Amino acid sequence: MGDSIILEHTVGRKVVYEGIGLHTGRNICITIHPAPPLTGIVFKRSRRFIKESVKASYENISQSVLATTIGFNGTGVSTVEHLLAAFMGCGIDNAIVEVNGPEIPIADGSAISYVKLILDAGIVPQRSSRRFLVIHSTVEVREGDAYLVAKPSPDRSLTIDYSIEFDHPLIGFQSISWSFDSKRFVREIAPARTFGFLKDASILRTKGLALGGSLDNVLVFDNHSLLNPEGFRFTDECVRHKVLDLIGDIMLLGKPVIGHFIIHKGGHRLHHKLLRKILTVLEEVYWEDVKDVVCNFAPPSNRDLFETGVSGYSSSLEFPDSNGSLLK
Ligand SMILES: [Zn+2]
Numbered sequence: 001m002g003d004s005i006i007l008e009h010t011v012g013r014k015v016v017y018e019g020i021g022l023h024t025g026r027n028i029c030i031t032i033h034p035a036p037p038l039t040g041i042v043f044k045r046s047r048r049f050i051k052e053s054v055k056a057s058y059e060n061i062s063q064s065v066l067a068t069t070i071g072f073n074g075t076g077v078s079t080v081e082h083l084l085a086a087f088m089g090c091g092i093d094n095a096i097v098e099v100n101g102p103e104i105p106i107a108d109g110s111a112i113s114y115v116k117l118i119l120d121a122g123i124v125p126q127r128s129s130r131r132f133l134v135i136h137s138t139v140e141v142r143e144g145d146a147y148l149v150a151k152p153s154p155d156r157s158l159t160i161d162y163s164i165e166f167d168h169p170l171i172g173f174q175s176i177s178w179s180f181d182s183k184r185f186v187r188e189i190a191p192a193r194t195f196g197f198l199k200d201a202s203i204l205r206t207k208g209l210a211l212g213g214s215l216d217n218v219l220v221f222d223n224h225s226l227l228n229p230e231g232f233r234f235t236d237e238c239v240r241h242k243v244l245d246l247i248g249d250i251m252l253l254g255k256p257v258i259g260h261f262i263i264h265k266g267g268h269r270l271h272h273k274l275l276r277k278i279l280t281v282l283e284e285v286y287w288e289d290v291k292d293v294v295c296n297f298a299p300p301s302n303r304d305l306f307e308t309g310v311s312g313y314s315s316s317l318e319f320p321d322s323n324g325s326l327l328k
Contacts, residue, residue, distance in 0.1 A: 012122025
């Protein structure tokens with residue numbers, strides 16, 4: 001078993017990203033810094049002379065509507081889930097994220113720009129051993145026809161069976177069964193973009209939300225079609241994005257998880273409900289050093305990124321050339 005599984009990892013150097021916030025429409029800058037072992041992911045919000053820190057943890061979720069918001073005494077940083085998914089997908093355990101606004105930039109609506117940023121920074125092993133949260137008994141949340149189940153994984157992996165159902169001709173019922181693997185995360189999950197419906201856009205905007213939303217960062221459906229001229233990246237892009245959101249939300253447990261998640265019609269609010277139940281209702285929660293985990297944390301590379309075929313990372317970022325190295 002290689003170091004990529006048994007050791008914690010952080011980023012190799014400081015990297016900066018600037019982009020628009022989906023809900024505020026403001027231009028926001030984030031800086032990702034390396035962090036010492038056992039830090040976890042910590043957000044630092046800088047506002048004039050005030051700096052506040054909050055750990056990406058289920059205890060600090062302040063809002064679950066439309067996106068995941070991590071709270072600071074009445075304020076917070078929103079839309080953290082795609083960046084958190086990129087950290088987990090790339091095997092980053094520890095990092096400090098400085099942000100100068102109330103939300104993480106939406107980039108192109110997927111996690112691919114953040115994967116690119118992490119690969120630019122480098123993925124560096126640390127001296128601390130990585131510990132896993134192991135689901136040892138079944139936990140369930142049901143609401144209407146939605147259900148979310150976390151149960152033990154017989155093959156000691158993180159497996160996600162996700163399904164969605166929308167009354168729309170281009171979505172309908174979609175399902176995916178996916179087992180965690182860093183390289184496959186980059187190729188199969190990270191490029192999947194967030195999605196929404198045109199009929200909801202004006203309602204969101206009257207509430208002061210989605211002000212930065214556009215066809216550059218959201219898949220938008222009208223009653224019959226997809227408005228984005230470039231079309232889908234995957235025929236089942238919507239359900240893949242749900243897996244992306246879940247991976248980001250699972251990162252709020254603070255450790256990689258070994259378990260089997262079966263989810264139908266989930267969303268952030270229900271994901272958070274399941275996480276709380278996992279940690280508060282389970283009589284026994286196991287934090288284990290790795291023995292026989294089969295999750296593949298072998299670090300992804302620029303080649304994995306290149307092979308996604310996605311050419312629309314945020315404009316400030318470089319593209320990989322055909323050798324997988326970066327054109328500067
Ligand atoms: Zn999302």
